[in-house]
Amino acid sequence: xxxxxxxxxxxxxxxxxxxxxxxxxxxxxxxxxxxxxxxxxxxxxxxxxxxxxxxxxxxxxxxxxxxxxxxxxxxxxxxxxxxxxxxxxxxxxxxxxxxxxxxxxxxxxxxxxxxxxxxxxxxxxxxxxxxxxxxxxxxxxxxxxxxxxxxxxxxxxxxxxxxxxxxxxxxxxxxxxxxxxxxxxxxxxxxxxxxxxxxxxxxxxxxxxxxxxxxxxxxxxxxxxxxxxxxxxxxxxxxxxxxxxxxxxxxxxxxxxxxxxxxxxxxxxxxxxxxxxxxxxxxxxxxxxxxxxxxxxxxxxxxxxxxxxxxxxxxxxxxxxxxxxxxxxxxxxxxxxxxxxxxxxxxxxxxxxxxxxxxxxxxxxxxxxxxxxxxxxxxxxxxxxxxxxxxxxxxxxxxxxxxxxxxxxxxxxxxxxxxxxxxxxxxxxxxxxxxxxxxxxxxxxxxxxxxxxxxxxxxxxxxxxxxxxxxxxxxxxxxxxxxxxxxxxxxxxxxxxxxxxxxxxxxxxxxxxxxxxxxxxxxxxx
Numbered sequence: 402x403x404x405x406x407x408x409x410x411x412x413x414x415x416x417x418x419x420x421x422x423x424x425x426x427x428x429x430x431x432x433x434x435x436x437x438x439x440x441x442x443x444x445x446x447x448x449x450x451x452x453x454x455x456x457x458x459x460x461x462x463x464x465x466x467x468x469x470x471x472x473x474x475x476x477x478x479x480x481x482x483x484x485x486x487x488x489x490x491x492x493x494x495x496x497x498x499x500x501x502x503x504x505x506x507x508x509x510x511x512x513x514x515x516x517x518x519x520x521x522x523x524x525x526x527x528x529x530x531x532x533x534x535x536x537x538x539x540x541x542x543x544x545x546x547x548x549x550x551x552x553x554x555x556x557x558x559x560x561x562x563x564x565x566x567x568x569x570x571x572x573x574x575x576x577x578x579x580x581x582x583x584x585x586x587x588x589x590x591x592x593x594x595x596x597x598x599x600x601x602x603x604x605x606x607x608x609x610x611x612x613x614x615x616x617x618x619x620x621x622x623x624x625x626x627x628x629x630x631x632x633x634x635x636x637x638x639x640x641x642x643x644x645x646x647x648x649x650x651x652x653x654x655x656x657x658x659x660x661x662x663x664x665x666x667x668x669x670x671x672x673x674x675x676x677x678x679x680x681x682x683x684x685x686x687x688x689x690x691x692x693x694x695x696x697x698x699x700x701x702x703x704x705x706x707x708x709x710x711x712x713x714x715x716x717x718x719x720x721x722x723x724x725x726x727x728x729x730x731x732x733x734x735x736x737x738x739x740x741x742x743x744x745x746x747x748x749x750x751x752x753x754x755x756x757x758x759x760x761x762x763x764x765x766x767x768x769x770x771x772x773x774x775x776x777x778x779x780x781x782x783x784x785x786x787x788x789x790x791x792x793x794x795x796x797x798x799x800x801x802x803x804x805x806x807x808x809x810x811x812x813x814x815x816x817x818x819x820x821x822x823x824x825x826x827x828x829x830x831x832x833x834x835x836x837x838x839x840x841x842x843x844x845x846x847x848x849x850x851x852x853x854x855x856x857x858x859x860x861x862x863x864x865x866x867x868x869x870x871x872x873x874x875x876x877x878x879x880x881x882x883x884x885x886x887x888x889x890x891x892x893x894x895x896x897x898x899x900x901x902x903x904x905x906x907x908x909x910x911x912x913x914x915x916x917x918x919x920x921x922x923x924x925x926x927x
Contacts (some may be wrong), residue, residue: 641858
């Protein structure tokens with residue numbers, strides 16, 4: 402039987418990792434490449450390196466999975482965003498707060514600040530508040546056309562309960578702007594809360610162009626490398642993947658995938674379903690949690706680029722501490738980070754002949770880690786860094802990690818701690834709050850391994866009135882929708898399972914209104 406290999410790529414702040422794994426998820430080859438300022442160049446170079454060095458027949462590579470910060474960078478840097486036309490369907494009920502009111506002014510202007518409110522929307526039980534003002538939607542679309550709008554975001558009050566007005570508005574807009582202008586509908590992206598759902602939808606519309614360009618660049622490189630036959634998937638925020646086609650429609654679901662990749666990779670490397678995961682890179686350390694083999698989801702709204710949204714976000718704490726973090730004295734104390742030399746560690750670090758003391762230099766000077774690099778001279782670090790300074794700095798590093806482990810826990814008592822990421826080699830084998838510390842083989846490439854071995858995932862959130870729809874029917878409907886979304890995202894229908902069902906009563910609404918959340922996962926079609 403022909404082997405079916407997968408390539409996983411993950412873009413970090415310092416390095417871009419790429420791996421090849423076999424059909425059982427075993428690591429075949431791994432490479433690291435410095436992340437470039439434009440992100441794309443480093444990603445493509447890493448892909449070329451792992452293919453050319455991996456020794457695997459290219460016709461046996463079935464899929465490429467990648468996690469990227471393209472969307473997140475575009476939002477935070479306010480660059481490359483599309484000009485978005487925003488329609489809120491909700492007059493007269495939703496007139497008090499305009500779209501994007503709470504946005505940072507520079508981000509609002511970066512997406513065009515073009516917004517229209519029209520009559521329509523639904524009550525919590527799916528009944529119409531007011532008929533959709535179709536003529537106002539047409540006028541909005543004509544205005545968008547004159548303003549050079551490149552993407553459209555449509556949000557309606559309680560559309561997760563009844564999406565009819567969003568669907569009709571999209572039909573009208575598409576007829577005027579044409580099929581080439583992407584339209585994002587809020588009921589496919591967020592949950593009940595209007596403003597957070599609207600924010601996520603606008604951001605999604607703004608970064609569609611960024612994701613299209615990134616995916617296009619990866620596809621062209623795959624073709625150059627003889628991988629035109631391989632399927633392309635993109636990592637999601639929750640540790641699963643979706644097809645490239647779906648990622649182009651819903652790029653907001655991928656913006657923090659790098660964090661989830663590492664947590665999921667820790668599970669793949671250890672088989673431990675419930676644990677704390679410490680991912681130390683060159684600039685930051687991300688501490689997250691595994692629950693049932695997947696990244697634990699945050700209960701707090703995700704804030705991206707200063708905007709509160711309502712989409713899935715892994716529960717993690719990031720601290721400015723990594724292998725390239727700069728060591729300095731501050732008011733008589735020794736501190737490490739948050740400033741980092743990043744990928745310039747191999748030129749600026751003391752052990753490489755530079756003049757900047759980094760966290761890696763400290764670990765080398767104390768004999769806490771070894772680095773297989775002929776250019777690295779640990780003896781130089783031992784000679785030039787005072788022992789007292791090194792010990793204080795190392796104590797600071799360990800205590801910061803231990804404090805963060807304690808903060809991410811949701812229950813008392815020690816838990817298993819899995820160390821991954823290139824910088825984690827400097828951490829000790831025992832940590833306060835850890836029942837045991839596991840440093841698995843392949844830990845340096847856990848993020849890319851997480852991407853390469855991820856399952857296709859889809860989550861559905863929908864509200865039901867159990868007085869109108871019996872609970873059993875509502876749950877079955879939500880499960881059906883989740884399975885359908887997973888298949889649309891690239892899952893093999895025969896492998897899709899429901900792995901999570903949550904029911905949350907909404908007491909502030911009349912009647913027996915319940916929000917149902919269902920997650921389905923399945924193996925990627927290869």
